[in-house]
Amino acid sequence: MQINRRQILQGATALAGAATLGQPAFAQANPLQVGFIYVGPVGDFGWSTMHDVGRKRLEEVMGAAVKTTAVEAVAANDMERVATQLARQGHRLIFTTSFSFFQPTMRVAPTLPNVFFESATGTQTAANVSLYNARFYEGRYVQGVIAARKSKSKTIGYIASFPVPEVVHAINTVMRGAWSVDPSMKIRVVWVNAWFNPGREADAARALIDQGCDVICAHTDSPAPLQLANERGVFGFGQASDMTRFAPKAHLTSSVNNWGDYYVERAKAVIDGSWKPGDVWGGLNSGMFRLAPFTNMTPEEASEAERVRDALSTGRLHPFDGPLTRADGTVAVPAGGRATDDQIRAMNYFYRGIDVALPS
Amino acid sequence: MRIVLTRRDDAPAWMALVSPLIAVALTLLSGAVMFALLGLDPLKALGVYFISPISDGWALQELAVKATPLILISVGLSLCYLSNNWNIGAEGQFVMGAIFGGWVAIATHGAANGPWVFPAMMLAGMLGGAALAMIPAILKTRLSVNEILTSLMLVYVAELLLDWLVRGPWRDPKGFNFPQSVMFDKEAQVMRLMADGRINLGTPIAIIVVVIAAIMMARTLKGFEIRLVGAAPRAARFAGFDEKRLTWTVFAISGALAGLAGIIEVSGTMGQLQPSVSPGYGFTAIIVAFLGRLNPIGCLIAGVVLAITFIGGENAQISLRLPLDVTRVFQGMLLFYVLACDAVLNYRIALVRTGGAAA
Numbered sequence: 001m002q003i004n005r006r007q008i009l010q011g012a013t014a015l016a017g018a019a020t021l022g023q024p025a026f027a028q029a030n031p032l033q034v035g036f037i038y039v040g041p042v043g044d045f046g047w048s049t050m051h052d053v054g055r056k057r058l059e060e061v062m063g064a065a066v067k068t069t070a071v072e073a074v075a076a077n078d079m080e081r082v083a084t085q086l087a088r089q090g091h092r093l094i095f096t097t098s099f100s101f102f103q104p105t106m107r108v109a110p111t112l113p114n115v116f117f118e119s120a121t122g123t124q125t126a127a128n129v130s131l132y133n134a135r136f137y138e139g140r141y142v143q144g145v146i147a148a149r150k151s152k153s154k155t156i157g158y159i160a161s162f163p164v165p166e167v168v169h170a171i172n173t174v175m176r177g178a179w180s181v182d183p184s185m186k187i188r189v190v191w192v193n194a195w196f197n198p199g200r201e202a203d204a205a206r207a208l209i210d211q212g213c214d215v216i217c218a219h220t221d222s223p224a225p226l227q228l229a230n231e232r233g234v235f236g237f238g239q240a241s242d243m244t245r246f247a248p249k250a251h252l253t254s255s256v257n258n259w260g261d262y263y264v265e266r267a268k269a270v271i272d273g274s275w276k277p278g279d280v281w282g283g284l285n286s287g288m289f290r291l292a293p294f295t296n297m298t299p300e301e302a303s304e305a306e307r308v309r310d311a312l313s314t315g316r317l318h319p320f321d322g323p324l325t326r327a328d329g330t331v332a333v334p335a336g337g338r339a340t341d342d343q344i345r346a347m348n349y350f351y352r353g354i355d356v357a358l359p360s
Numbered sequence: 361m362r363i364v365l366t367r368r369d370d371a372p373a374w375m376a377l378v379s380p381l382i383a384v385a386l387t388l389l390s391g392a393v394m395f396a397l398l399g400l401d402p403l404k405a406l407g408v409y410f411i412s413p414i415s416d417g418w419a420l421q422e423l424a425v426k427a428t429p430l431i432l433i434s435v436g437l438s439l440c441y442l443s444n445n446w447n448i449g450a451e452g453q454f455v456m457g458a459i460f461g462g463w464v465a466i467a468t469h470g471a472a473n474g475p476w477v478f479p480a481m482m483l484a485g486m487l488g489g490a491a492l493a494m495i496p497a498i499l500k501t502r503l504s505v506n507e508i509l510t511s512l513m514l515v516y517v518a519e520l521l522l523d524w525l526v527r528g529p530w531r532d533p534k535g536f537n538f539p540q541s542v543m544f545d546k547e548a549q550v551m552r553l554m555a556d557g558r559i560n561l562g563t564p565i566a567i568i569v570v571v572i573a574a575i576m577m578a579r580t581l582k583g584f585e586i587r588l589v590g591a592a593p594r595a596a597r598f599a600g601f602d603e604k605r606l607t608w609t610v611f612a613i614s615g616a617l618a619g620l621a622g623i624i625e626v627s628g629t630m631g632q633l634q635p636s637v638s639p640g641y642g643f644t645a646i647i648v649a650f651l652g653r654l655n656p657i658g659c660l661i662a663g664v665v666l667a668i669t670f671i672g673g674e675n676a677q678i679s680l681r682l683p684l685d686v687t688r689v690f691q692g693m694l695l696f697y698v699l700a701c702d703a704v705l706n707y708r709i710a711l712v713r714t715g716g717a718a719a
Contacts, residue, residue: 041684071677072684075639077629080558081422082674088418089678099538100634107631123536163527165537193523346536 032093032271034058034263035086036070037079039098044196046221046240048072050257051097051120053241057260058267066267079104087112093270095263096120105129116275118266120259121166125277132262132280134288136166137173137344138312139255140217141319142291143237144177145308146252147215148185149301150235156187157213159204159225161195163358167219169347173319174217175354177308188213189356198224209234215252226250235296242292253305254292261287281341284313320344325352362714365707375705376653383697390693400680408679409672409690419671421557425629427667429454429621429638431566431660433645435573436614438654442577443590445610449496449511450618451642452518453489457619458626459522460488462633465548466530466541477547481623489619490612492518497611501604507611515642523635530633541633550628562624566660569617573656586610618642651698669694 036055040048055068069091071082079101086094095118096105102122109117109129122131147156156178160167171189178185188211190204197220205216205225209232216236218225223246229236230247238244238254262280269275282288291309294302311317320339324332326349333339339347350356391409392402413423433450440447461481468477492514499505527539535542550560577583589596589606596603626637648666652658673687 035678069678069681071674074674076634076636077625077639078426078674080629081425081671082678084418084422085675085678100636103540103543103630103632103634123538162539164539168537342536348537 030090031065031067032062032267033086033089033091034066034068034267035083035091035094036068037074037082037086037094037096037098037101038070038072039074039100040196041073042070044221045223046196047257048097050240051095051259054257054259054263055095058263061260061264062267065271074101076100076104080108083108083115083117084112087115092116093118093267093275116266116270125279127277130266130277130279132278132282132288134257134286135281135283136255136289137170137319138284138309139289139291140170140173141177141312141317142253142305142309143217143255144174144179144185145181146237146294146297146301146305147174147217147235148178148181149304150252150297151185151215153212153214154182154185155211155213156185157205157208157211157216158187158189159201159208159216159218159220160189160191161220162193163191163348165345165347168350168358169320169344170219171354171356172347172351175351176319179353187354187356192220194220196221198222201225202228205229205236206232223247238292244292244295249296251292251295252297253294255289256292257289258287284309285315326350327352327354361711364710364712365703366710368706368708371706379701379705380651380698383694383701386697386701387690387694390697391690394686394690394693398682398686400682405676405680408675410668412675412679413668413671417554418557421554421559423664423667423671424559424563426671427663428562428566429625429641430645430648430666431663432562432569432621432624433614433618433642434648434652434659434663435569435656436610436617437645437649438652438656438659439573439577439586439610440614441590441649442654443586443606443610444593445497445500445607446508447493447496447511447611447614448508448646449493449514449642450614450645451638451640452511452515453492453615453618454622454625454638454642455515455518455522456492456615457485457489457622458633458637459518459525460491460619461485461623462530462541462544462626465544465627466633468548469542469545473545473547475547477545478550478627481548481627482620485619485623486616487619489617489622490615493611493615493618494608497608501607519636522633522637526633526635532632539635543632544627548627549631550624552628558629560624560628562621562628565620565624570656570660577656582609618645647695651695 036051038048038051042048042052052070055070058066059068074082083094093116097120099121102119105117105119106126106129109126113128115128117129119129119131121133125131156174158171175187188208190207192200192204194200201220201222202224205228208216214234216225216229216234218239221240223243226236226238226243226247230250234250235252236247236250237252240257242254242256244251294305318338322333322337323335324339326332329352388406391406395402395405413419437447437450461484464481464484495514496507496510499510500507526541530541532540532542550562552560585601585606589601589603593603626633630637644666648659648662652662669691673691676682676687677684
């Protein structure tokens, strides 16, 4: 991650050319044009869909003050061109909504100094690049607590996408939540190597249920695992959107992504000139995601889940407080300490007691 | 009743030129109707599609960047297809080129390196692509294994190997455990040709490859051999051409060109290895090869045309706010008309009563 000489040169030439390039963007009476670049189709019912819901929310709230454009299913190879094209059409705020867009964003941003970029996840900010993401792990902790209450076999099934830190720390946190209720809780993990693949997700759920798991967590985007849980009479959680309707008997709660408020806030910041690069990692209290209403739970279970959720939201409870011990027995964070955000974001080990191998 | 297509032996040569023009005209017409039905000004919409990707210097550079891998891969594939070797695995050879070339960049990362790094990466990339392509070639010549299946399935092998490498041994140690390699050093990135755009050395390399391939096909014994083995394998054997050796040669060349495209793409537009390095260039290049009539110059033109429709589709999403699906329908129409015009102009269509004389 270094800025090399060529990139600086490009930045300089772009500055020189910016006068002509940005012309249409500065007709002041015009609405702020906001671009969105999605890694998947808007109809994936998961990640990209929820960013598009955020885009619509932005239009709804800001009305004539903004005009939005979405470009779907963009490969990392094409990201720089799409971003430049958006800028040339007068877009001044661009949300690049995938980690695979982060490096292209860092490369293209210096060449478009009049455009503000917002990268959903990334590792560093720049003069016109902000990072944003949600602390979805807080929801995972609540899932762990609920799962420990509901499970009879004391085994959670986890459908994991890829062994990236985001998924690894989520698995750790589910178990932290589960152990807070019952230290004998166990977890089984199936890696499906996809963010969205309903067929494979359902197969994974089937395998986990056959192995005795009776609460299914999914770190993939489709409702397929939850639907299968419904069919097989076990419980599960929804992902990205409220999936109650897909599994009326199995659904416990869903982690519902909500980017709209952040998009509104950032668009307003550009309009009033207060936009600054930031690194936002919003938890439950930020509204970047929320938990869907608890279903299929007794009033006591639901009130406990609410209590845990509120404790996380207000910061009274933190899922990464020490001691944290790695699976190999070494101490990652001593008692009394707390994992830093950077440590959480780079987590590549399971806690002791989680008997799961990392593929690779 | 069934429909029988009989090849017209008397199809005049000018048809090969006119047919794509008719196809483009029909696409424009149908596109205009479609855009009008969607409530858009048809002329403006077509302008966004076909004119905006070639409207200024920046757009032309982007067009070159997008077309370069398609051209490189399709030139190699047309040599294979002309000689009846069905290499469907260029996508995997592209990825393997990215892996081999990327290895050079990662191994030399951070060291004080000279200008030899990039040429070494290109060589390694070509070697990687060729090595992967040789597997179906050898299986075909030694064991008569169908090369369509083996070359296609090796795509997944190459993709999974890359996936494993960037999540495991080649993961950037400072990259927060995200699946990506280090950013390549400056010496390991393809030289850019202009200060104000992304066009790089890959484009002139692709043009040189086209010229060499065109001369080889038109003027050399090797070119004749490739065409003869494809058109009349028995005659080729009588002429003393070694069919097996030719299979190895064309697979090696097309693998090397796909690998070259892979390393140019990775070091030119991405600057690092990621779990996915290709938006399907290896498969799209199959369409390019056939649109270009398996002719190197044709591949150059077809590669540019496909790149225009791709970028035009992006621009339509941006300036017309059309959804991706509509832009894909439009691209599909173009391909459909090209193939349909070819069929109608080169074949006689007849309805034959079932049970009648064999056609």
